[in-house]
Amino acid sequence: KEAPAEDSLFYLDDPAPMFRKEFSLNGEIKSAKLLITAAGYYKATINEQRAGNNMLDPAWTEFGKRIYYSEYDIANLLMPGDNCIGVVLGNGFYNPLPMKMWGNKNLRTALNVTGRPVFIGKIVVEYKNGKKSIINSDESWQYEYGPILKNNVYLGEVYDAGKEIKGWDKSGFNASIWKNATIQNGPGGQLQKAFFPPVQITDIISPVDIYSPFDKIYIVDMGVNFAGIQRIKLRGDPGDSIVFRFGERIYEDSTLNTMTAVCGQIKRPGVGGPGAPDTAWQTDTYIIGPSGNGIxxxxxxFHTYRYMEISGIKYKPQISDIKGLALNSNVPQINNFSSSSELINSIQKASERTFLSNLISVQSDCPAREKFGYGGDLNATCEAFIYNFDMQSFYRKTVYDWVDAMNDSIFIDTAPFVDTKYCGLSWESAFIITQYYLYLYYNDIDFIKELYILNKKWMEKAARIHPEGIIDAGLGDHESLEPVPSELVGTCHYLFCARIMRQFANLMNDDIGKEHYGQLAKKLKNIIRKEFWEKPVEGKINRQTLFSSLLYYGIVSPEETPSAVDSLMKAVAAAPAGHFTTGIFGTKYILEAISEYLSPDKVFEIVNNTKYPGWGHMIEKGATTIWETWKESDNVYSNCHPMFGSVSEWFYRWLGGIRPDPGFPGFTKFHLAPNTPKNLDHVNCTYHTPAGKIVSNW
Structure with missing residues (x-):
């Protein structure tokens, strides 16, 4: 099909195409592989059985530059003689709706390449006699349209069971009225085999309650907030339309609150553009088929929700009929932290759940409202993710996303690129900083060597855009309770990049580069000292972020450190409840600065507390994932945002006491120095490194 001529027409039914191909096998099979990918999403079946366990495949990338394919072992799905492969295509981020997020961002024009979903694949069968059969995707395939009438990563899916075609992906099916497939141009990206964990169902969650706030409406409480989908047994009369809506919260009257998870703040008529819903909430619709039953x-x-509203159903559903299916890139969950404090444990579990919910092939800022791979969030939480999971291959993929997204003239905010470019260097510097953490935690030197020339070009771009060194544009310390200028946080990130590049140049035996980046680092440090330490800082500024930044990046000398610590603690004491008021970056810095230069006990006292602002306050208010803001929000702000999850890094670093040594990447040597606050009885902490497992229990 061609794309509709008008934006409003995109919202009409647009059934997902189903492709099939029958083939015969003759001989004993030694091995059989399916290699497949799509622009968009795909589901592949062999003889009516799903090939592999991947969901929402392939991973989101700049489809015009790079597309990852998956390889499945399908030997156990094949039969001697006749077989059939089926492929269903979904839209994903390749065929988005022209919905205007925030009233202006249309992903159809914001993304570098979009189009109708297409796929490419082949089956390779090797026989024990040495012969081989190859089944390619070509014009011999046939296609028809099936029961998925609509699908969108934000607005959800419409499924009409009355349009199911039984046996369509089984050999012997009568496909005489099906049409022959056509060869189409793909988006142009280079095909590469996926080397990172795919998105899969990683947890099955049972509801804790089902209730009816008013007649014919049911609310399913899953007990926790998460990213994923639902699986539900249904019954009704043929043609009944059952509607599911999803939200992270409920209102005081126990009805569903969808508003923190609405796509792009589309919450009133006209904002989303022609044809868009007045409120772009997450929703699915299931139309009962002729049997009267369905699953x-x-x-x-995929949705982000704790609460699921069901309407159109004629009975109260049973808890046993419903499951929540948590989805995330299946990164190895090999590390763990727990303690004697139930509050600390709840904060850690909420952080883990938030992190996983924001790993749907990209590390996102939030898994509902935007789903974008923001670099600032990555800079703030990269180490926290690494402490919790094996992130090496995932973060390699992330860095390649930045390689494909960048251009030479501006700083961008996300990878893949979605035409946001106002956050500045503190966001795009994730390209350099993530590489550093791959080096520090995994000793990934080969990656640095591969990208070194690109890294130098990035530093050249930074120098062109900010020739004086000061970063005078950008978002700053997002969600700080007081203003923080980009001149502080942005220039600190620039300094960090210069220091990283000096280290990379040393690894590359680039003496000229080492000298250049060393001089740049000195220049930037002096700029920050002059602007934010050597003279009074005028105007309103979050002094917690100010002084913790100066300490974290070593801007002040050892002799000046006590004065900076004193100023920092005065700022903490002046804050509500004597707690942190820092934002996306300042929170990471203040946790480390107070622990390093004063005492981790003071941090523990603040973290292990339910007063506002703080993580304990979120938990006391019922949070099961980490909020975007210190203040509770039931409308604008995401309730599943990783950025304040930097506290989980602190648990591993200071309560577990496991810290890398920058001089010995990959933990060939490391620091093990757990802190034992007087109100904490025990900690159990395990972290896996390339050099082996570290256990810190006390």
Whole structure:
């Protein structure tokens, strides 16, 4: 199909195409592989059985530059003689709706390449006699449209069970009225085999309650907030339309609150553009088929929710009929932290759940409202993710996303690129900083060597855009309770990049580069000292972020450190409840600065507390994932945002006491110095490194 001529027409039914191909096998099979990818999403079946466990595949990338394919072992799905492969295509981020997020961002024009979903694949069968059969995707395939009438990563899916075609992906099916497939141009990206964990169902969650706030409406409480989909057994009369809506919260009257998870703040008529819903909430629709029964689980979307509203159903559903299916890139969950404090444990579990919910092939800022791979959030939490999971291959993929997204003239905010470019260097510097953490934690030197020339070009761009060194544009310390200028946080990130590049140049035996980046680092440090330490800082500024930044980046000398610590603690004491008021970056810095230069006990006292502002306050208010803001929000702000999850890094670093030594990447040598606050009885902490497992229990 061609794309609709008008934006409003995109919102009409647009059934997902289903492709099939029958083939015969003759001989004993030694091995059989399916290699497949798509622009968009795909689901592949062999003889009616799903090939592999991947969901929302392939991973989101700049489809015009790079597309990852998956390889499945399908030997156990094949039969002697006749077989059939089926492929269903979903839209994903390749065929988005022209919905205007915030009233202006249309992903169809914001993304570098979009189009109708297409796929490419082949089956390779090797026989024990040495012969081989190859089944390619070509014009001999046939296609028809099936029961998935609509699918969108934000708005959800419409599924009409009355349009199911039984046996369509089984050999012997009568496909005489099906049409022959056509060869189409793909988006142009280089095909590469996926080397990172795929998105899969990683947890099955049972509801804790089902209730009816008013007649014919049911609310399912899953007990925790998470990213994923639902699986539900349904019954009704043929043609009944059952609607599911999803939210992170409920109102005081126990009805569903969708507003913190609405796509792009589209919450009133006209904002989303022609054809868009007045409120772009997460929703699925299932239409009962002729049998009157069905099991529904959406295929090409994902939601963020604790609460699911069901309408159109004629009975109260049973808890046993419903499951929540948590989705995330299946990064190895090999590390763990727990303690004697139930509050600390709840904060850690909420952090873990938030992190996983924001790993749907990119590390996102939030898994509902935007789903974008923001670099600032990555800079703030990269180490926290690494402490919790094996992130090496995932973060390699992330860095490649930045390689594909960048251009030479501006700083961008996300990878893949979605035409946001106002956050500045503190966001795009994730390209350099993530590489450093891959080096520090995994000793990934080969990656640095591969990208070194690109890294130098990035530093040249930074120098062109900010020739004086001061970073005078950007977002700053997002969600700080007081203003923080980009001149502080942005220039600190620039300094960090210069220091990183000096280290990379040393690894590359680039003496000229080492000298250049060393001089740049000195220049930037002096700029920060002059602007934010050697003279009074005028105007309103979050002094917690100010002084913790100066300490974290070593801007002040050892002799000046006590004065900076004193100023920092005065700022903490002046804050509500004597707690932190810092934002996305300042929170990471203040946790480390107070622990390093004063005492981790003071940090523990603040973290292990339920007063506002703080993580304990979130937990006391019922949070099961980490909020975007210190203040509770029931409308604008995400309730599943990783950036304040930097506290989980602190648990591992200071309560577990496990810290890398920058001089010995990959933990060939490391620091083990757990802190034992008087109100904490024990900690159990395990962290896996390339050099082996570290256990810190006390």
């Amino acid at each position: 529904y689980s959406p295929e090409f979307t």
